[in-house]
Amino acid sequence: MQFYLRRLLWSAFLFLALPAIVFSVQAQPGPLTGFGFLRLEPSARAAALGGAFTAVNDGEVNGLFYNPALLGEEEHGAVSLSYMNYLSDVNAGFLAYARDFRGMGTIGAGIRFLNWGDVQGADEQGNPTEEFSASDVALTIGFSRPYARMTYGVNAHLIHSSIESYGATAIAADLGLA
Numbered sequence: 004m005q006f007y008l009r010r011l012l013w014s015a016f017l018f019l020a021l022p023a024i025v026f027s028v029q030a031q032p033g034p035l036t037g038f039g040f041l042r043l044e045p046s047a048r049a050a051a052l053g054g055a056f057t058a059v060n061d062g063e064v065n066g067l068f069y070n071p072a073l074l075g076e077e078e079h080g081a082v083s084l085s086y087m088n089y090l091s092d093v094n095a096g097f098l099a100y101a102r103d104f105r106g107m108g109t110i111g112a113g114i115r116f117l118n119w120g121d122v123q124g125a126d127e128q129g130n131p132t133e134e135f136s137a138s139d140v141a142l143t144i145g146f147s148r149p150y151a152r153m154t155y156g157v158n159a160h161l162i163h164s165s166i167e168s169y170g171a172t173a174i175a176a177d178l179g180l181a
Contacts, residue, residue, distance in 0.1 A: 040117040040139040045097035064099045067111040071156030072179035074111045074147040079103035092120020108148035116140045137166040154181045
């Protein structure tokens, strides 16, 4: 009886407290943020859904990039590879993989990149200067585990952007529940 009471209290806490914590956190309000390449959709299916992919829980390994709790045993061994060649020399790519460890949970990993190619530099008057390059990359490692009739998950991201001789690096995390 004590086990069921403890499990009921824990489930009630997750149901009531976790959404309050999650919805009150906002790192960068407004439409302009750094690392904008993270908004690129990792698959044609996600793009067709307009990025509304956070609740698609049907074995799609790209769910790793939206909600870490979407990883599960259905994604065991799943691999996704996408490549986009935009205008000029701009290229983007995505790779995701998941592996389920019975009794422990599911681990997923993914990488996203955007390479702007060579860009012609210019000074304040518009006179050509040296060419330079710009690129963005993000490495994602995720873990999910079922609990009762839900799944919880966590992602860690290492993100880096560079343009010419400047660069920015960030570490980010996601918590998810499905």
